[in-house]
Amino acid sequence: MMHLLAQANPPAPMHAVTLGHYLFVSAAMFAIGLIGFVSRRNLIIMFLCTELMFQAAGIALIAFSRFHLNHTGETFVIFVLTVAAAEAAMALALVVLLFRRRESLSGEEWASMKG
């Protein structure tokens, strides 16, 4: 793996921020989001966790984009952000509606699709 990381760049100075750092941040954010999504019951928090995972993926995309000196990833992230904004508006509206139905924000209230 180190061989891969060293490939495209000239010898990096010590303590410089490398692709590995970005990827670590991305992975950490994704893990935090996943853990939050699974462990929390509040619908808004769960939604925020999904956003967290979303952006973690975005960071990874931009990091690779920069690493390969290719702008496709960055372009893609801009589109993702646009969609995410619309999706956030809708999701929050849904949460509001769900709250009105049950007077609760707990995700466990909604389990009628039980087999």
Added chain:
Amino acid sequence: MLSGILNSLAALMPAAEAGGDLLHPPKGAMLMLAVPVLTLVGVLACTICAVARVRTKLPAWISVACLAGAFGCVLATFLGYEGPRHAVGFEWIHLQWGGETPRGGGQVPIRALHANFGLYVDTLTLLWMLFVTGLATLIALYASEYMAGDVRTAGYSRFFVAFNLFVFSMSCLVMADNLLLLYLGWEGVGLCSYLLIGYFYKKPSAVAAAKKAFIVNRIGDLGLALGIMLIFVKFGTVEYATLLADSKFQGFLAAATAGDFASIPWDIQLIPALLMIGAFGKSAQFPLYVWLPDAMEGPTPVSALIHAATMVTAGVFLIARTFWVFQVSEYALPIVAWIGAITALLAATIGMAQFDIKRIMAYSTVSQLGYMFAGLGVMTSVGAAFHVFTHAFFKALLFLACGAVMHGFAGQLDLRKLSGVQKMPGWRIVGVTMLVGCLNLAGFPLLAGFWSKDMILAQAFAEPGYSAVGWVLLLTAGLTAYYTFRVYFRVFVGPQHFEPGDEVHGHDDAHGHGDHGHAHAEPAHDGHGHGDHAGHAHGSGGGQHGFHPHPPGWAINLVLVVLAIGAFAIIPLNFIGEHAGHGGWAADMVHHSTAGPLPAGAGHAAEGHGGGHAEHGTFLGMDPHKVMYYVSGVVGIVGIGIAFVLHLAGRTEAARSRADGLLPALGPIPGWAQHKWYVDEFYDFLIRTPLWVAAHLFHLVDKLIVDGLVNLFGFIPRALGKAIRPSQSGVLHGYALAMAGGVAFLLLIVLMAAL
């Protein structure tokens, strides 16, 4: 179609120029084509009446007019008859195949199937058509009154549609110039018979009888169909003229005449056997006779026309028409003779023990048909055809008289519950005409039935080797006289008594006869022991709802009188023409047809009278043709005498007669005869029970194995789904966890593999 007519005309031209003979009739007799056309017009008009909801007697008058027109056409053709004629209606079936050359070489022979809607009009056809259309006209007139109770329903039109369709089918059957058209008519009359037996379709017994008639006939029809196919396979034609003139067939016929049956292949000898099965089915011969007595569930005019006078003679007609074909087999005609004799005796013994007068007449029909078959079997096609002709008159008469009684007494047919009907007001004509019919059926000397029955009896003794058949028939003649007069002496004469049947409702309203309001002082009683008030105008009637029997109206009486006069009028026919005294006119008619003697050259006379036989059987050493008149006359009178002693002399009540005293001496035999020798039960056991058991076994196989397998395949996914369904908790976190776990698991596998 026009070219087809011209072609067939061209094919017939040489014969026409030569003057024509039996097998190559010239074209003509176009008037006979009007018969099927007129009857079809009747069918259409009555159908329109049914659709237009006509609720008057219009369909009856249309039918009478159409049938009378048809009878007029037949009569005109008969009066202007000069020789056999061939009339082609239209080209019906013209198929041709073969001729191509297969790769292996050679050539597939060209074969063709030609069957026109063509009529072959010879004297046999005319003999049959005269009584078919004549009786149909009279019986349609009778039915116009008999069916009047249904005039306000659709049934009246339906009845006459089927009635006309029957005459159409019968005319196709009788006049066809080929076996395929005969088969069409054969199936057509079967269908009409089914429709008319099941006329009262809300009555379970009528529906059962209709199905029984249809199914039993189907067995016979299969034989006929196979016979026709075998004829086509062997001779390449279904047309009578081509078949009978076929050189191969003539060769077989010559061999048969010479007594050389061994040279005739077995499959040629099989043809008459198959045709015979068809004839046995349609003409109610043993073992296929069981449907005919049950067919009495239909309205009485139907019983008279279809199940007594005309349709059931189709089998006799088939054998008479293909009489030459029957002579190529060594065993065909002996089998016909014996089956006829057995049927005659069996049906007569059953008829002796029945109480339902219509059923007795049905068994007498079966018995008389047996006579006709025996007549064919002993080579007197003349006797058979003559008996068909006379029987048509007196049996129609008997049935119509019984029908009048049934109609007037609200469906009562039990001879124990009716007595002295002839003396009741308005019933004289029915009684007298019934007597005429009974005397004919019993073979009373000098009447028409006597002469025709006598011809068959005499020939049975004259034909060598058939004297046993003759004795059976002679015994049957005695039994016939007895059971016929059992009906007459019980129902029409003697002390007056009646109990109405179960169809009391509606009849009084429907007819409005004169003597309503007549006070009925007689108390309700048990029906026995009060029967001896001779002189009471109404006997000691059942008294329920003030029931009065209503005597028949003008239409029924007119038809009865015409038929009774006809039964006398045909007697002189026996004494005219070249065969005077031996069938007379009817013999001439049959002799000049394909049912007559074999053509010159074959050197064999189909008739015993022809002197073709070297040996001649005798009746106790005397010439049967001379002594049989006296013997059968005496037998008939003795039978009537026994009936008189047992059922009329000294009888004081309707339900019992002197014959009852004799029953214990006979042990269980009368009971067996009353139960029709348990033939129906035997068939039930032999055919229906195994079928029933097999059907249930197959049902089980179907249910357990076939359905079981299919259901198993349905069950597996359902069980699987049921097992894993609880994993779907419906909780969002569960799904998320499972998804994350799954991703982690896959990731682990990928990483492990990479390392």
